[in-house]
Amino acid sequence: MLLPFAHRNPQVQRASVSPPYWDAEYRELRVGQCVIKEYRVPSPNQEAILVAFQEEGWPHHIHDPLTPQRDVEPKCRLHDTIKRLNRLHKERLIRFHGNGTGEGVCWEYVEAAVLALPTDAEPNKLRFAA
Secondary structure, X not given: OOOOOHHHOHHHHHOOOOOOEEEOOOOEEEXXXXXXXXXXXXXXXXXXXXXXXXXXXXXXXXXXXXXXXXXXXXXXXXXXXXXXXXXXXXXXXXXXXXXXXXXXXXXXXXXXXHHHOOOOOOOOOOOOOO
């Protein structure tokens, strides 16, 4: 899989990194076995974005999946949700950002973190008992 910044670093091009995985049951965002973010209380807007990425197979970009709300500017709502998606990561492996129009969300790996990941990471869906 080519990463959004892969053209700048040949090492990253060769890295075999799994896409993120949103585990809705455990409410965890993961890359491989690494938990990036856990949700202990519902976050409907953030979870809607993560569900959309998961359902679409983690493309680089998705259109705004948030349900319109009366008296709430959609672009501001999306911007605020993206800011919150990037907060409180246990591991800084990915980041989310807007697509520049206020109508979509993009994600990318944090380059330095990806280079530190093992290239033979276990599949995202596997969970190990403690």
